[in-house]
Amino acid sequence: MPAERSLPALTPGPAGRSPLALTRRQGLTAVALLGPVGFLTACSSSAEPGPTATAPAPATVASAAAAQENELVALYDMVIATFPALAAALAPLGDQHRAHAASLDTTAAVPPSAASAPASADEALAALIAAERRAMRQRVDSCVEADEPGLARTLAFIAASEGSHVPALRALRS
Amino acid sequence: MTAAEAWAAVVEGEDAAVFAYSVAGARVGASARAKALNGLDAHRAHRGRASALVTAAGGTPPTPAVAYDLPFEVTSRATARALMALVDNRLVGLYADAAEQASGDDRRWAARSAAENATRAVTWGAEPQAFPTGEAVGSAS
Numbered sequence A: 001m002p003a004e005r006s007l008p009a010l011t012p013g014p015a016g017r018s019p020l021a022l023t024r025r026q027g028l029t030a031v032a033l034l035g036p037v038g039f040l041t042a043c044s045s046s047a048e049p050g051p052t053a054t055a056p057a058p059a060t061v062a063s064a065a066a067a068q069e070n071e072l073v074a075l076y077d078m079v080i081a082t083f084p085a086l087a088a089a090l091a092p093l094g095d096q097h098r099a100h101a102a103s104l105d106t107t108a109a110v111p112p113s114a115a116s117a118p119a120s121a122d123e124a125l126a127a128l129i130a131a132e133r134r135a136m137r138q139r140v141d142s143c144v145e146a147d148e149p150g151l152a153r154t155l156a157f158i159a160a161s162e163g164s165h166v167p168a169l170r171a172l173r174s
Numbered sequence B: 001m002t003a004a005e006a007w008a009a010v011v012e013g014e015d016a017a018v019f020a021y022s023v024a025g026a027r028v029g030a031s032a033r034a035k036a037l038n039g040l041d042a043h044r045a046h047r048g049r050a051s052a053l054v055t056a057a058g059g060t061p062p063t064p065a066v067a068y069d070l071p072f073e074v075t076s077r078a079t080a081r082a083l084m085a086l087v088d089n090r091l092v093g094l095y096a097d098a099a100e101q102a103s104g105d106d107r108r109w110a111a112r113s114a115a116e117n118a119t120r121a122v123t124w125g126a127e128p129q130a131f132p133t134g135e136a137v138g139s140a141s
Helices: A039-042 A059-082 A085-104 A121-145 A149-172 B003-025 B030-056 B077-101 B102-124
Strands: none
Touching: A059 A085, A059 A121, A059 A149, A085 A121, A085 A149, A121 A149, A121 B102, A149 B077, A149 B102, B003 B030, B003 B077, B030 B077, B030 B102, B077 B102
C-alpha cells in the first residue's frame, strides 16, 4: 500500500481553509477531494444545504417521499410514547425525518400511526431498523425517478441519512 | 458542475479515502481490522467505477496524490476510527452531487454509495445526520 511509505503529517490548515481539510501534499490542492467547498460542506455537521436542496420539488416524487418520511415520524412518535426510556436516543432520529419531510413538502402532515405498539423495546427497535432500511431503498428509488436534479441530490442525502440511522439503532439493541 | 466534474470529485474523494483507510486500518484493533479492510476494498472498487464514469462523461480521471495531509494524527484506535468516519461522511456529499448530475443506473449507484458511506461512518462512531439540513444529532450509540 503506498500509504505505508509515507507517514502522514499533522499540518495546520492553510489560512482560509478548514483545519479539517485533508489535502494532497503535492500541488493540485484546488481539486483535492477534501477541499473546502464540496467535500467539507457535505460532511460537516453544520453543512448548509446546497442551493438546489430546498428548491421547489416536482409534486409527485417529492410529496410521495414526504408522506413516507412522515410515516416514519409517526412510527418514531409511537415507539417513543410506548417506551419513554428510548426517547432520548430516538427523538433526534425522528426529528431528522421531520426535517426530511419538510425539505420535500412543507404541507405534508404526520399521519396517525397505523401500527400497533410493539410488545418490547427490542421489537420496537427491530421495527424501526426495518422501516429505516425500507425507507432508504425507497429514497434511492425516488432519487432515480426525480425529474429535477436538485431533488435527486436531496433524496440521495436523505437515503444516506436513513442508512446512518441503522447502525445507531442497532447499537441500542441488546 | 458537469457529470464529468462530479465523478472526478468522487474519484478524488475515493483516492483520499483509500489513503486514509490504509493509514487508519493499520491502527485499529484486531476486532475492527476486517471491517477496515472491507472498507478499503469498497473504496478501491468505488474509485474504479467512478473513474470509468469520468471517462464515460468525456472527462479525464484524476490521478491519486502520493500522500495526503491528514486533518489530525492517527495515533490511536480512536483517531483511526475518527479518520475513517470523516472520509466516509465526506464522500456522502460527493456522491449526492454525482446523483444530481447523473441519471438512471449511475444515479442509483451514486445514491446507494452515499447511503453506504453514511452508514459506515456511523459504524466508526460518527453521529447520524440529517444531511440535507446538515443538523447533526447527539450520538444514539
